[in-house]
Amino acid sequence: MKTTDHRRTLRRTGAGIVAALAAVTLSSCALLSGPTPDTPERPTTPVPEVAPEFVPDGSAEDNLPYFTEVIRTFAAGTEEVRGQQVSTAVMNAGFSKDAMQVSFDETKTDLVADAIYVSVRIDESCLLGQVMTEDRTFVTRVDAALGPNNDICLIGQTRLIDW
Numbered sequence: 001m002k003t004t005d006h007r008r009t010l011r012r013t014g015a016g017i018v019a020a021l022a023a024v025t026l027s028s029c030a031l032l033s034g035p036t037p038d039t040p041e042r043p044t045t046p047v048p049e050v051a052p053e054f055v056p057d058g059s060a061e062d063n064l065p066y067f068t069e070v071i072r073t074f075a076a077g078t079e080e081v082r083g084q085q086v087s088t089a090v091m092n093a094g095f096s097k098d099a100m101q102v103s104f105d106e107t108k109t110d111l112v113a114d115a116i117y118v119s120v121r122i123d124e125s126c127l128l129g130q131v132m133t134e135d136r137t138f139v140t141r142v143d144a145a146l147g148p149n150n151d152i153c154l155i156g157q158t159r160l161i162d163w
Contacts (some may be wrong), residue, residue, distance in 0.1 A: 047072070054094040060125035060142045066093070067120065068140040081133040083159050086116045090129070095120045097161055101154040119153030121145055126153035145158040 034041035071086075072091040079085045083102040090096050100122040103117040113132055124145045131138045147154045 003022060008113060015154050016119050030151075041087065053115070056094070059123075060120075060122040060127050063095075063120075063122065064140065064142050065125045069128065071131065071140050075131050075136045075138040079118055081131050081136060083116050083118070084163055086118050086129070086131055087161055088163065090118055090120065095127075100161055101152075101158040102158055104157075117154055121151060124150040128153060 029058050032116055039069060044087070049064060050071065052069050054066050054093075055062040067090070070090055074081045074086060074089040075081075079089075082105045087097075087102040090100065099121045101117075103113065103115075105113055105116070114134070115130050115132045118129045118131075126143050127140065128143055129138065129140045143153075146155065
């Protein structure tokens with residue numbers, strides 16, 4: 001009788017474990033098949049009627065229209081959306097490489113970055129640009145520089161611009 005009781009207990013325990021694993025598996029599938037979040041639409045920046053010009057001694061606000069046009073032109077092109085290409089377009093437009101920061105092309109888990117961020121510090125303000133790698137949409141704006149010396153535009157570790 002002891003052997004039979006032991007087998008029944010093992011069967012019940014085994015059946016309980018199988019039921020628990022099935023419940024976990026099914027609940028995990030339910031989590032994965034749930035609704036996907038909506039991606040907000042990015043506002044479209046209108047193309048200026050008159051081409052903006054670089055203002056070498058101007059403020060970030062003065063240069064935002066020109067910076068926006070540089071980023072728009074890059075985004076409309078065919079070059080790969082990577083940090084070197086985006087920052088080179090900004091440098092070729094007349095902005096100082098020494099005042100720039102650019103994000104990495106890949107995440108720490110070796111995935112392609114969703115977006116490339118580039119910035120140009122002008123005094124205590126920053127021109128900020130973001131180009132999405134998938135659809136090439138972009139956003140630009142001016143923000144105050146950060147940090148104890150008001151000299152940081154992009155928070156976190158950024159790429160060394162050595163090209």
